Amino acid sequence: MRRELIDELLAALGPAGVIHEPARLLAYECDGLALLRQRPSVVLLPRTTEECARTMRILHREKIPVVGRGAGTGLSGGATPVEGGALIGFARMRDVLEVNVADQYARVQAGVVNVDLTLAAEKHGLFYAPDPSSQAACTIGGNVGENSGGPHCFKHGATTRHILGLVIVRDDGSVLDLSPPLADPLGYDLVGLFVGSEGMFGLATEITVRLVPTPAVTETLLAIFTDLDAACDAVSDAIAGRLEPSALEILDRLTIQAVEASVFAAGYPKEAEAVLLVEAEGSEIEVEATLAPLRAIAHKRGAIDIRRARSGAERKQLWAGRKGAFGAMGRIAPDLYVADVVVPRTKLRELVAASTRIARDKQLKLANVFHAGDGNLHPNISYDRRDADEVRRVLEASDEIMKVVVAAGGSLTGEHGVGLEKQEFMSLVFADDDLRAMCDVRRAWDPDGRLNPGKLIPVHACREMRGTGRPR
Amino acid sequence: MSALEKLEARLARMCGSVELARPRFDVEPLPVVAPRSVEETCELVRLAAADKLRVVPIGRGSKLGWCATPGHVDFALSTRNLQRIVNHVPYDGTITVEAGLGMDELAARCRAGGHFLTPDVPLPARRSIGGVVAAGESGADRLRFGPVRHHVLGTRTVLANGLATRSGGQLVKNVTGFDLHRLYCGSHGTLGVIVEVSLRLFPEPEHELRVTTRASELADALSHARHALALPARIVSLSVERTGDGFELAARLFGLREVVDAELASLLELWPRANQEAGAAARASSDAASTRQRLALSAHPSLRIACLPLRLDVVAPLVQRALADARVAGAFSLQPGIAELDVELASGLSDAGALATFLRSLRATLARHGASVALRNAPRTALVELDSFGDPAPGLDLMRSIQRSLDPEGVFATGRFHGGL
Numbered sequence: 094m095r096r097e098l099i100d101e102l103l104a105a106l107g108p109a110g111v112i113h114e115p116a117r118l119l120a121y122e123c124d125g126l127a128l129l130r131q132r133p134s135v136v137l138l139p140r141t142t143e144e145c146a147r148t149m150r151i152l153h154r155e156k157i158p159v160v161g162r163g164a165g166t167g168l169s170g171g172a173t174p175v176e177g178g179a180l181i182g183f184a185r186m187r188d189v190l191e192v193n194v195a196d197q198y199a200r201v202q203a204g205v206v207n208v209d210l211t212l213a214a215e216k217h218g219l220f221y222a223p224d225p226s227s228q229a230a231c232t233i234g235g236n237v238g239e240n241s242g243g244p245h246c247f248k249h250g251a252t253t254r255h256i257l258g259l260v261i262v263r264d265d266g267s268v269l270d271l272s273p274p275l276a277d278p279l280g281y282d283l284v285g286l287f288v289g290s291e292g293m294f295g296l297a298t299e300i301t302v303r304l305v306p307t308p309a310v311t312e313t314l315l316a317i318f319t320d321l322d323a324a325c326d327a328v329s330d331a332i333a334g335r336l337e338p339s340a341l342e343i344l345d346r347l348t349i350q351a352v353e354a355s356v357f358a359a360g361y362p363k364e365a366e367a368v369l370l371v372e373a374e375g376s377e378i379e380v381e382a383t384l385a386p387l388r389a390i391a392h393k394r395g396a397i398d399i400r401r402a403r404s405g406a407e408r409k410q411l412w413a414g415r416k417g418a419f420g421a422m423g424r425i426a427p428d429l430y431v432a433d434v435v436v437p438r439t440k441l442r443e444l445v446a447a448s449t450r451i452a453r454d455k456q457l458k459l460a461n462v463f464h465a466g467d468g469n470l471h472p473n474i475s476y477d478r479r480d481a482d483e484v485r486r487v488l489e490a491s492d493e494i495m496k497v498v499v500a501a502g503g504s505l506t507g508e509h510g511v512g513l514e515k516q517e518f519m520s521l522v523f524a525d526d527d528l529r530a531m532c533d534v535r536r537a538w539d540p541d542g543r544l545n546p547g548k549l550i551p552v553h554a555c556r557e558m559r560g561t562g563r564p565r
Numbered sequence: 566m567s568a569l570e571k572l573e574a575r576l577a578r579m580c581g582s583v584e585l586a587r588p589r590f591d592v593e594p595l596p597v598v599a600p601r602s603v604e605e606t607c608e609l610v611r612l613a614a615a616d617k618l619r620v621v622p623i624g625r626g627s628k629l630g631w632c633a634t635p636g637h638v639d640f641a642l643s644t645r646n647l648q649r650i651v652n653h654v655p656y657d658g659t660i661t662v663e664a665g666l667g668m669d670e671l672a673a674r675c676r677a678g679g680h681f682l683t684p685d686v687p688l689p690a691r692r693s694i695g696g697v698v699a700a701g702e703s704g705a706d707r708l709r710f711g712p713v714r715h716h717v718l719g720t721r722t723v724l725a726n727g728l729a730t731r732s733g734g735q736l737v738k739n740v741t742g743f744d745l746h747r748l749y750c751g752s753h754g755t756l757g758v759i760v761e762v763s764l765r766l767f768p769e770p771e772h773e774l775r776v777t778t779r780a781s782e783l784a785d786a787l788s789h790a791r792h793a794l795a796l797p798a799r800i801v802s803l804s805v806e807r808t809g810d811g812f813e814l815a816a817r818l819f820g821l822r823e824v825v826d827a828e829l830a831s832l833l834e835l836w837p838r839a840n841q842e843a844g845a846a847a848r849a850s851s852d853a854a855s856t857r858q859r860l861a862l863s864a865h866p867s868l869r870i871a872c873l874p875l876r877l878d879v880v881a882p883l884v885q886r887a888l889a890d891a892r893v894a895g896a897f898s899l900q901p902g903i904a905e906l907d908v909e910l911a912s913g914l915s916d917a918g919a920l921a922t923f924l925r926s927l928r929a930t931l932a933r934h935g936a937s938v939a940l941r942n943a944p945r946t947a948l949v950e951l952d953s954f955g956d957p958a959p960g961l962d963l964m965r966s967i968q969r970s971l972d973p974e975g976v977f978a979t980g981r982f983h984g985g986l
């Protein structure tokens with residue numbers, strides 16, 4: 094990048110706001126999809142909406158492509174830099190600006206870490222429902238970018254249902270303030286449209302989120318199965334029975350073993366083939382009324398034991414195991430490929446089995462830990478990035494899993510987004526005409542296609558976008 | 566043969582029959598054509614694009630008065646003949662249907678699968694699901710379930726190029742692609758014709774109650790409501806309706822029997838003199854008593870005022886005073902939990918000019934409290950001066966760009982929605 098331009102950016106953001114030394118740029122080469130790497134030409138870290146807007150005006154003038162980055166925990170390459178492009182990071186925008194207790198909302202800067210928002214709300218008897226397992230690191234801006242989910246989204250819905258307003262810096266550095274939190278949009282629902290746009294419509298700098306009252310009672314059960322199919326069937330039964338717990342999560346044997354051998358050890362029985370983690374919340378009566386039929390279903394499906402967390406601490410421990418599962422998998426192999434697909438909840442058993450079979454056929458280690466209540470599978474494949482052949486087999490397995498799932502009426506991604514990872518698979522679910530409409534809408538936001546170019550839309554469908562593509 | 570007759574004849578050749586009607590936006594009689602399939606819908610839109618005709622998409626026509634009069638329209642395209650159930654998976658809690666299906670039939674179908682359909686709208690037989698989604702019409706049950714746009718999992722929409730395009734999907738969780746269905750929800754047909762909708766469903770309640778009590782003053786009613794909302798109960802809807810001699814509060818409770826019974830007990834501690842009705846009777850009387858239903862049938866203009874819940878305690882009395890000062894009579898109802906107020910302007914505003922003056926002043930007063938005021942069923946003459954939706958909101962330029970991007974030739978009638986979209 095030209096020296097004068099660096100100087101101009103330094104003047105706009107100060108020395109702590111501009112990273113341009115090649116060695117320091119290394120840390121920004123990839124997000125959680127470590128298979129894809131690209132060094133950005135500069136990393137910019139604004140502190141305010143105004144600084145972000147100023148930066149964007151400069152980049153607009155210079156026609157430099159821009160990728161937004163929260164914590165870089167995304168798993169689909171959404172925050173992978175583009176060649177010759179700038180990365181705008183939100184690591185210095187970490188202020189909780191307002192917690193409005195009476196109207197139950199909070200206004201935060203985009204770089205606020207999910208769990209910090211939860212802590213800020215907790216003091217007031219409120220909580221922010223979307224709780225990705227990465228919540229200790231991921232940012233609210235990144236959650237908006239991906240429309241992230243989490244175990245409790247089974248009851249409360251994914252991020253999009255919790256975003257009331259946004260301040261957005263547009264491609265040209267203009268600021269669009271959509272923050273007045275009225276219940277309904279005035280005009281088109283730009284906020285709803287923006288959530289999940291993977292950084293391709295603009296950069297959210299301030300976010301108004303809905304908070305909900307902390308339930309009076311929360312109960313967590315752990316049902317232990319000697320058979321993964323049976324655990325899946327129990328969840329399908331619960332959905333068919335229209336039960337409404339707040340979370341239904343499954344961990345399989347390999348995951349349990351990894352968790353139990355790690356710092357996240359939660360006391361899951363190592364000999365189990367699967368555990369089903371169930372949570373219910375509400376009044377005491379409601380929780381009891383919700384859990385009783387779930388217990389019966391688990392028993393009917395052959396659970397050998399159902400344990401109840403007896404204290405807040407025990408509950409936290411059970412969840413720490415679930416939320417630390419991906420991290421714990423590091424014990425199995427150096428790298429982890431986290432797939433993310435959704436299946437109709439009537440077909441949990443068959444599609445979990447199908448993905449396990451696909452991995453086995455390719456001599457890969459696959460562990461399942463997933464948001465079963467939503468049908469959101471995460472077949473996780475452990476591998477070693479240095480082994481080119483293994484990498485090839487991992488990608489082949491992931492392709493096959495997507496194809497099988499889509500053929501069964503499932504979807505490509507439930508919460509991690511399309512990014513670079515699934516771009517070319519979009520044509521499995523959408524016709525070119527569908528994709529063209531998406532391109533048309535994107536063009537209205539970003540006429541030059543400078544924001545996160547080459548992501549989400551397959552290259553053939555939208556000529557103005559050129560992707561780096563997925564490694565083959 | 567006049568131009569209109571020629572057009573009618575052409576449309577009839579394509580879709581079987583055309584009726585000449587005067588939909589509720591107060592314009593000249595208009596050919597209304599109701600294609601029998603998604604393919605026919607696409608053909609009609611292509612015809613319009615080729616011949617530079619302007620189209621207004623409509624469902625069953627119940628909410629056309631929510632939007633301003635369109636500038637110029639050649640024909641209305643009604644989805645009312647698109648009624649297929651495309652995919653109902655009770656065991657997955659989802660349903661996908663064509664847009665013209667009536668809300669009554671859709672709700673019955675869901676009920677047969679053990680599910681409750683939100684939004685629970687007044688006069689469901691007169692509303693199609695496509696119209697409800699296109700108008701972003703949430704029910705009073707939004708207190709419990711949230712707005713309708715949160716439960717639309719995906720749509721199929723015929724765009725100005727005459728192609729039926731998909732967004733989202735049929736599953737309860739899905740982030741594949743941009744959420745264009747969120748854009749179409751509440752866009753009042755200004756971007757395309759929604760022809761198919763996928764929805765998330767909720768469990769049909771095991772037990773249902775309607776609990777009512779009275780208050781003589783608005784302030785007391787608001788205070789009763791506030792206390793009820795603070796209970797640890799998942800109230801489905803809570804309304805305050807003005808009656809001849811005061812106000813009636815009604816809370817709807819439903820769910821598992823023992824949960825509802827416990828919620829009732831806690832509500833009765835607050836409202837000791839409350840009346841109750843159960844089951845179907847509760848549902849029937851909450852429909853019949855609702856001002857929303859009355860407004861849906863009313864020929865008078867009305868206002869939908871929305872603000873943040875906390876501000877309602879200030880906003881509602883201001884509205885009440887403004888109505889009294891202007892001697893406006895008509896139904897007056899509010900939904901405290903979701904901070905929506907519905908006001909019928911049945912009498913008192915003698916002409917369009919008086920309505921415009923009243924509304925402008927009310928909007929100015931309420932803007933200070935962050936409230937929005939939408940005007941429904943206004944006479945055309947008033948709308949020359951007034952926007953149905955109030956002052957343009959931020960983002961209007963972007964909304965226009967989106968509209969131009971999806972409909973560059975202006976096939977769908979504009980000038981109807983917020984800020985002239």
Ligand SMILES: Cc1cc2nc3c(=O)[nH]c(=O)nc-3n(C[C@H](O)[C@H](O)[C@H](O)COP(=O)(O)OP(=O)(O)OC[C@H]3O[C@@H](n4cnc5c(N)ncnc54)[C@H](O)[C@@H]3O)c2cc1C
Nearest residue numbers: 163164165166167171226232234235238241242292297508
């Ligand atoms: C161990 C682990 C567990 C995970 N568990 C879950 C889970 O349970 N549920 C889930 O949904 N995801 C999960 N994820 C994925 C990931 O954490 C989420 O996608 C998260 O929302 C990303 O947040 P981030 O701050 O890291 O964003 P990034 O990865 O930095 O960015 C994500 C996307 O959002 C865009 N973006 C970032 N900030 C902004 C902004 N301010 N404005 C506009 N666009 C922006 C980026 O350009 C990119 O496209 C997990 C990841 C890991 C590593």
